[in-house]
Amino acid sequence: MACTTPNGAPSSKEKKYDRQLRLWGANGQNKLEAAHIALFGASATGCEILKNLVLPSVGKFTIIDDKIVTEADLGTNFFLDEESVGKSRAERTAALLEELNPDVKGAFMNDSLSNLLSSKPELFKPSTSPFTHIIVVSPFSTPDILQLSPEIPTFLVHSLGWSIVLRIMAPTRCIVETHPDSLADLRLFNPWEELTALAVEKTKGLDKRASEGGMDNYEHGHVPYVLLLLKYLDDWKAEHNGQYPSNYKEKNEFKAMLLDKMRTDVPGGSEENYEEAAAAIMKNLKQADISSDAKEVLEDPRCINPTADLENFWIITNAVRQFRDSPAQGAGLLPLSGGFPDMKAESKSYVELQNMYRTRAQRDAALVLENAQATLSKLGRDPESITLEEVSLFTKHSNFIRRINYRPLTCEYSLPCDDHHRRTVIDALNNWDTEESLIHDYIAIRAFQEYYSTIGRFPGAEDKGLKKDQEMLEAFAGDYLKTLDYIGGLADRTKNLVQEVVRAGGSELHVIASFAGGMVAQEIVKVITQQYIPVNNTVIFDGIQSKTAVFEF
Amino acid sequence: MTFAEEAKWADLNRILSRSGPFTDPDGTYEMAKEMILNSCKILLYTVQTKLTIHPRGAGGLGCEILKNLALSGFTDIHVIDMDTIDVSNLNRQFLFRQADVGKPKAEVAARFVMNRVKGCKITPYYGAIQDKDNDYYMQFKIVICGLDSVEARRWINSTLCKMVDANIENSFVPLIDGGTEGFKGQSRIILPTVSSCYECSLDMLTPPTKVPMCTLASIPRQPAHCIEWASILEWPRVFKDKKLDNDDPEHIQWLYEQALARAAEYNITGVTYSMTQGVVKNIIPAIASTNAIIAASCCNEALKILTLSNPPMSNYMMYTGDVGVYTHTFEHERKVDCPVCGNPATDLEIDPEWTLQDFIDHLAAKPDLQIKKPNLKRNHAQLYEHDNAAEYSTGLDKKMREMVAEGEELEVRSELPFVSKFSLVFKK
Numbered sequence: 001m002a003c004t005t006p007n008g009a010p011s012s013k014e015k016k017y018d019r020q021l022r023l024w025g026a027n028g029q030n031k032l033e034a035a036h037i038a039l040f041g042a043s044a045t046g047c048e049i050l051k052n053l054v055l056p057s058v059g060k061f062t063i064i065d066d067k068i069v070t071e072a073d074l075g076t077n078f079f080l081d082e083e084s085v086g087k088s089r090a091e092r093t094a095a096l097l098e099e100l101n102p103d104v105k106g107a108f109m110n111d112s113l114s115n116l117l118s119s120k121p122e123l124f125k126p127s128t129s130p131f132t133h134i135i136v137v138s139p140f141s142t143p144d145i146l147q148l149s150p151e152i153p154t155f156l157v158h159s160l161g162w163s164i165v166l167r168i169m170a171p172t173r174c175i176v177e178t179h180p181d182s183l184a185d186l187r188l189f190n191p192w193e194e195l196t197a198l199a200v201e202k203t204k205g206l207d208k209r210a211s212e213g214g215m216d217n218y219e220h221g222h223v224p225y226v227l228l229l230l231k232y233l234d235d236w237k238a239e240h241n242g243q244y245p246s247n248y249k250e251k252n253e254f255k256a257m258l259l260d261k262m263r264t265d266v267p268g269g270s271e272e273n274y275e276e277a278a279a280a281i282m283k284n285l286k287q288a289d290i291s292s293d294a295k296e297v298l299e300d301p302r303c304i305n306p307t308a309d310l311e312n313f314w315i316i317t318n319a320v321r322q323f324r325d326s327p328a329q330g331a332g333l334l335p336l337s338g339g340f341p342d343m344k345a346e347s348k349s350y351v352e353l354q355n356m357y358r359t360r361a362q363r364d365a366a367l368v369l370e371n372a373q374a375t376l377s378k379l380g381r382d383p384e385s386i387t388l389e390e391v392s393l394f395t396k397h398s399n400f401i402r403r404i405n406y407r408p409l410t411c412e413y414s415l416p417c418d419d420h421h422r423r424t425v426i427d428a429l430n431n432w433d434t435e436e437s438l439i440h441d442y443i444a445i446r447a448f449q450e451y452y453s454t455i456g457r458f459p460g461a462e463d464k465g466l467k468k469d470q471e472m473l474e475a476f477a478g479d480y481l482k483t484l485d486y487i488g489g490l491a492d493r494t495k496n497l498v499q500e501v502v503r504a505g506g507s508e509l510h511v512i513a514s515f516a517g518g519m520v521a522q523e524i525v526k527v528i529t530q531q532y533i534p535v536n537n538t539v540i541f542d543g544i545q546s547k548t549a550v551f552e553f
Numbered sequence: 554m555t556f557a558e559e560a561k562w563a564d565l566n567r568i569l570s571r572s573g574p575f576t577d578p579d580g581t582y583e584m585a586k587e588m589i590l591n592s593c594k595i596l597l598y599t600v601q602t603k604l605t606i607h608p609r610g611a612g613g614l615g616c617e618i619l620k621n622l623a624l625s626g627f628t629d630i631h632v633i634d635m636d637t638i639d640v641s642n643l644n645r646q647f648l649f650r651q652a653d654v655g656k657p658k659a660e661v662a663a664r665f666v667m668n669r670v671k672g673c674k675i676t677p678y679y680g681a682i683q684d685k686d687n688d689y690y691m692q693f694k695i696v697i698c699g700l701d702s703v704e705a706r707r708w709i710n711s712t713l714c715k716m717v718d719a720n721i722e723n724s725f726v727p728l729i730d731g732g733t734e735g736f737k738g739q740s741r742i743i744l745p746t747v748s749s750c751y752e753c754s755l756d757m758l759t760p761p762t763k764v765p766m767c768t769l770a771s772i773p774r775q776p777a778h779c780i781e782w783a784s785i786l787e788w789p790r791v792f793k794d795k796k797l798d799n800d801d802p803e804h805i806q807w808l809y810e811q812a813l814a815r816a817a818e819y820n821i822t823g824v825t826y827s828m829t830q831g832v833v834k835n836i837i838p839a840i841a842s843t844n845a846i847i848a849a850s851c852c853n854e855a856l857k858i859l860t861l862s863n864p865p866m867s868n869y870m871m872y873t874g875d876v877g878v879y880t881h882t883f884e885h886e887r888k889v890d891c892p893v894c895g896n897p898a899t900d901l902e903i904d905p906e907w908t909l910q911d912f913i914d915h916l917a918a919k920p921d922l923q924i925k926k927p928n929l930k931r932n933h934a935q936l937y938e939h940d941n942a943a944e945y946s947t948g949l950d951k952k953m954r955e956m957v958a959e960g961e962e963l964e965v966r967s968e969l970p971f972v973s974k975f976s977l978v979f980k981k
């Protein structure tokens with residue numbers, strides 16, 4: 001990523017990627033440019049996925065495909081032209097995709113997944129693979145995909161007729177920049193000493209008129225609402241045995257008490273800062289808490305007892321855990337984010353209050369850094385290998401961090417059936433919304449997968465034999481449900497979706513391939529940049545209803 | 554060679570020639586072929602105007618939609634776009650290359666797709682849409698919009714809604730609309746006067762938060778306040794009548810420097826060049842993948858509607874991709890009092906002793922109506938047609954009370970681009 005020019009104006013690269021840098025920043029862009037994507041299967045779907053990764057500038061891609069371009073390819077795949085017919089599909093699609101963006105390097109191999117798994121196993125071992133991410137597009141056989149390493153993020157994609165199924169398999173994802181709507185954490189029930197002192201100082205004379213030595217209307221209308229809330233919470237506690245307003249009723253009483261103190265003999269008849277305070281009550285009047293997502297990370301064994309070989313993420317979570325547990329540091333709370341919303345106030349008093357939060361956040365980050373460096377020393381690693389910058393980014397987001405453990409593919413396909421998988425499918429079949437559930441799409445595609453793996457061709461490819469293929473697919477679907485000990489038999493909706501699979505006969509619709517291209521590329525971008533939250537672990541799109549559903553299989 | 558014989562369309566042909574379990578029984582393969590072959594004109598409306606006041610959504614769906622339509626077998630596509638290619642389009646608008654920067658989008662895109670997908674005819678129109686009349690729109694089977702502005706969407710929506718006339722063939726043209734913002738987007742189907750229209754859902758847009766002028770002028774707190782101060786207050790103060798050009802890097806540079814200085818004065822941190830550009834141009838983040846999702850959804854619905862190969866979705870889909878994947882697909886309800894498609898009947902007082910001619914004169918003379926040369930319809934029967942005046946001449950002397958009942962609804966059409974509905978009230 002080129003740096004900004006000295007006068008602050010963007011470089012040519014920043015100009016070109018401006019609209020995406022606003023989403024994932026230079027951090028995310030650098031990760032994207034370091035990625036090398038392997039695409040197995042240069043179908044329309046495969047190429048549409050790759051297109052949406054080449055445009056934002058992944059580093060490299062390699063297309064692996066052993067087909068020769070046919071006329072039929074031209075009707076679905078935009079990255080083939082008339083000249084391509086009769087030539088290598090891997091070579092032609094790689095050329096036409098590479099042409100989209102001079103910043104990206106493309107390569108190809110005239111080969112197949114099946115063949116390479118045995119002839120070049122080093123391509124699939126995490127320690128020797130040149131690929132950082134792998135996309136496999138249907139058709140593929142079950143035994144082949146079960147050989148793929150769960151240590152390399154892998155995206156398995158079916159796009160058939162109007163159905164799309166994406167399965168993600170990856171090592172644990174640790175995400176710091178989840179991009180929540182707001183990072184603000186006001187700590188109204190947990191103010192620290194300096195904040196309390198500031199609130200007392202800045203609200204002196206709040207309830208007195210200027211004529212009685214109190215605030216004039218201008219001052220009164222510009223006290224930031226956070227200070228108003230802190231002040232009136234103190235008043236409330238004095239009248240309620242030191243207790244904060246905790247339930248809905250008390251919060252409403254508190255609101256009434258606050259609005260009662262608003263001056264109404266001012267232009268407009270009300271004060272904006274008091275109205276902002278009233279509006280903030282329901283959401284912000286609470287004990288500072290730790291989100292269930294953050295708790296999950298803090299209870300991970302890698303966080304509790306990090307080892308030297310782990311990523312910095314786990315060393316820092318451990319340091320945050322120490323911070324939380326230390327009475328002298330967090331005393332049960334997470335580091336402060338430092339996020340602070342805009343509010344009606346004078347510039348000077350706003351900045352002063354904002355700095356109160358920022359300074360506290362910096363203090364917390366510094367403590368976490370100390371903890372982390374002590375841990376690094378203990379583990380025999382360079383204490384400087386974690387920087388304040390890295391820790392600050394983390395502590396800013398500590399209540400929003402996420403860990404996703406991906407279940408291995410072997411669980412989804414194991415016999416006897418994995419219990420979690422069985423429960424997921426049966427719960428969906430028994431759920432109240434089973435009539436519309438996309439679980440039926442899954443079962444139909446699953447039957448397709450079994451059919452293809454067993455018979456080696458597409459059901460419904462020929463106009464004759466449609467009925468027989470329908471019966472065979474229904475039998476595969478029924479067998480699959482039997483492995484789950486499901487006794488309900490095939491639902492009508494499942495049969496209908498099986499019929500759609502037969503109808504497609506292995507054909508891709510370009511519009512659905514294109515939808516898959518967008519949906520899968522979004523997930524890959526999230527996995528590569530380690531920002532936002534990718535699906536765990538399967539997302540299905542039904543193009544007839546235009547609905548999606550996520551399942552953890 | 555026919556569609557079915559073309560080896561290129563083997564996949565599409567296989568699916569369309571077979572009926573599915575959800576397929577409309579009225580849909581036939583012959584019809585689907587007819588649609589996809591020459592008879593089906595589609596209009597793609599992606600104009601981006603620099604005069605846009607409230608950009609919504611990032612625009613730039615055009616490339617994706619063109620590609621999708623061409624590879625769905627449609628051969629007669631018209632595209633309207635009055636924008637030229639900017640370097641910041643290249644991260645997602647894949648029909649454009651560095652060397653195309655500055656050229657008209659519609660023309661470059663049309664040429665590229667026609668070159669790649671042989672047999673597809675794309676007619677680009679680089680210019681203002683407002684010159685086009687109803688006849689122009691009536692030639693299309695469907696209109697697809699991938700616009701970046703609220704105003705342009707409202708304009709095409711009301712044009713298509715008001716064009717509907719049960720007596721005019723081809724006056725009913727469905728509109729499919731898509732928009733994106735970052736990892737999110739939405740697509741929707743508007744069946745003019747049948748299902749909810751763009752205007753019906755106008756209240757779903759949250760109005761942009763306006764920072765009060767006094768904050769900008771005297772008590773800035775955020776970097777954005779300093780930037781807005783520079784562009785709204787400081788620029789006109791310093792440069793008087795010289796217009797600020799958001800696309801001129803020198804102008805942005807000046808604003809950035811002013812904002813930076815003001816921020817320093819108030820101890821505010823965080824003003825950057827990129828933020829300055831974002832605030833001043835109201836930039837909405839946009840990526841290739843989200844554009845692909847929404848454009849594909851629009852074209853999938855168009856394909857289903859035109860070929861009857863599967864039923865369309867409920868009329869509205871919202872796609873959210875920043876936290877996992879979540880879609881909400883639902884039936885957006887029509888607003889009864891929608892000013893575009895709702896058109897509720899208003900009370901109109903008449904004297905029951907008037908003749909039909911008196912009534913027609915009244916419509917023309919009444920200052921808040923001024924409807925001349927009307928066509929009048931009650932229930933489903935015509936009461937009077939100006940265009941066929943001779944046929945109705947004998948009825949002109951009939952008393953109103955003999956022809957209509959009190960409280961009855963009367964539909965009035967004229968040369969005006971909308972239909973008025975009146976609930977008749979008799980003068981006592």
Ligand SMILES: [Zn+2]
Nearest residue numbers: 750753891894
């Ligand atoms: Zn409407």
